[in-house]
Amino acid sequence: MSDNPKSFNLSPELHSYMLAHGTAPDAIQQGLIEATSKLGGISVMQIAPEQGALMTMLTQLIGATRAIEVGTFTGYSALCIARGLPKDGQLVCCDISDEWTSVGVPFWEKAGVRDRIDLRIAPALETLQGIKEDDGFDLAFIDADKPSYQAYVEELLRLVRPGGLILVDNVLWGGNVINAENNEDNTLAIRAFNEKIAKDPRVDCVMLAISDGLTFLRVI
Numbered sequence: 001m002s003d004n005p006k007s008f009n010l011s012p013e014l015h016s017y018m019l020a021h022g023t024a025p026d027a028i029q030q031g032l033i034e035a036t037s038k039l040g041g042i043s044v045m046q047i048a049p050e051q052g053a054l055m056t057m058l059t060q061l062i063g064a065t066r067a068i069e070v071g072t073f074t075g076y077s078a079l080c081i082a083r084g085l086p087k088d089g090q091l092v093c094c095d096i097s098d099e100w101t102s103v104g105v106p107f108w109e110k111a112g113v114r115d116r117i118d119l120r121i122a123p124a125l126e127t128l129q130g131i132k133e134d135d136g137f138d139l140a141f142i143d144a145d146k147p148s149y150q151a152y153v154e155e156l157l158r159l160v161r162p163g164g165l166i167l168v169d170n171v172l173w174g175g176n177v178i179n180a181e182n183n184e185d186n187t188l189a190i191r192a193f194n195e196k197i198a199k200d201p202r203v204d205c206v207m208l209a210i211s212d213g214l215t216f217l218r219v220i
């Protein structure tokens with residue numbers, strides 16, 4: 001047990017302060033947040049705006065030109081990654097829902113990044129397995145069905161170049177990763193994934209307590 005955790009749960013006030021002191025969503029991103037909230041409770045699946053800003057910055061910092069996303073929903077994280085790519089960059093987006101991804105497309109168009117995004121509607125594992133360009137990608141983001149996380153990482157370790165970055169979302173799962181009374185399928189899957197990936201010699205692994213937990217995997 002750590003006796004000096006330095007990180008802590010943000011109060012709503014501190015979270016607001018943090019948002020007010022970082023790059024805010026612009027009108028297009030705000031429009032997508034609002035369009036997604038009209039879907040009701042499911043909108044909770046959208047990544048937080050500060051995570052989106054971080055992902056745009058990371059895309060730029062590593063000089064990514066090709067990226068891949070597993071779990072697009074209404075396209076907010078895709079918009080953030082695509083904006084960090086150069087004009088001729090490419091983002092492959094994997095999702096099974098035409099309905100949800102259609103919400104995002106007009107916002108990708110408004111942002112001028114639609115032509116960077118290659119949306120593939122199919123089970124993500126099939127899409128990943130169908131891509132033959134080993135080492136062709138600089139960045140990946142995993143945010144889909146939790147029991148498949150390990151399988152996605154296995155494919156992405158083939159697709160992402162050495163020195164590239166794989167981001168994995170929801171790794172704290174609302175704190176349930178340490179709640180012994182919660183043994184739901186998704187909780188068990190994320191716990192097992194976290195255990196395994198931290199010891200995987202093929203990656204450097206850093207788990208950050210941003211939003212619902214975001215793991216950074218640097219491919220060795």
Ligand SMILES: C[S@@+](CC[C@H](N)C(=O)[O-])C[C@H]1O[C@@H](n2cnc3c(N)ncnc32)[C@H](O)[C@@H]1O
Nearest residue numbers: 045046047071072073077095096123124144145
């Ligand atoms: C948490 S949401 C993604 C949120 C998104 N990254 C954002 O910023 O709004 C998870 C998405 O994964 C998709 N999904 C679930 N199972 C999938 C699968 N087997 N293959 C591809 N996508 C899947 C769902 O349709 C859903 O849109």
